[in-house]
Amino acid sequence: MACSLNLVKIVASLLESRAFLDATNVQGNTPLHIASGNGNTRIVKLLLGRKPELNIRNAKGRTALHQALVNFKEQEPRDEVVDLLIKRGAHVNIREANGASSISLASSVGYLWGVKKLLASNADPNQRDKDGYTALHHAVSTLTDLSVQGEIIDLLIKHGADANIGDQRGFSPVHTAAKLGNVQIIQNLLGNETDLL
Numbered sequence: 001m002a003c004s005l006n007l008v009k010i011v012a013s014l015l016e017s018r019a020f021l022d023a024t025n026v027q028g029n030t031p032l033h034i035a036s037g038n039g040n041t042r043i044v045k046l047l048l049g050r051k052p053e054l055n056i057r058n059a060k061g062r063t064a065l066h067q068a069l070v071n072f073k074e075q076e077p078r079d080e081v082v083d084l085l086i087k088r089g090a091h092v093n094i095r096e097a098n099g100a101s102s103i104s105l106a107s108s109v110g111y112l113w114g115v116k117k118l119l120a121s122n123a124d125p126n127q128r129d130k131d132g133y134t135a136l137h138h139a140v141s142t143l144t145d146l147s148v149q150g151e152i153i154d155l156l157i158k159h160g161a162d163a164n165i166g167d168q169r170g171f172s173p174v175h176t177a178a179k180l181g182n183v184q185i186i187q188n189l190l191g192n193e194t195d196l197l
Contacts, residue, residue: 061097099129
């Protein structure tokens with residue numbers, strides 16, 4: 001509760017009294033999940049100082065890193081929280097319950113800095129979720145800011161994303177871009193030797 005309400009002094013006091021660091025709520029979230037999702041850098045640092053298990057999954061199969069990537073909009077604290085978690089050893093290739101990877105989550109919400117950080121930390125851009133979608137599929141199909149979308153797609157391709165991987169129906173990212181009528185993305189993908197068949 002103290003993490004949900006961003007009560008730094010109470011969290012510090014609970015940690016001093018040896019509160020169970022990896023306790024979970026009914027959604028399976030630990031204090032680190034909650035603080036990471038809220039972008040509360042001070043609480044995340046306090047918790048990390050006690051060496052919690054970084055890769056515990058909640059009921060949706062998400063880790064604290066997943067929560068940090070998708071749950072809040074303020075750029076600066078999110079960047080710092082993601083950076084702290086990765087530096088402390090959060091696994092960048094763990095998938096959530098539906099199979100989405102960290103890189104797919106960051107790509108689907110247009111989190112450019114997060115995509116860069118994950119790729120620099122050896123995230124696999126070709127991991128597939130349960131529907132066969134990769135980060136490239138997610139970037140092509142979900143982003144509405146065309147500038148950010150183009151940057152993320154270019155980054156993914158430069159880091160080895162395969163634009164020819166089909167989803168479970170056999171549709172590649174170029175098929176998805178064509179279905180959406182996104183000519184610029186089709187040109188970007190075709191410029192990277194994408195197979196149309």
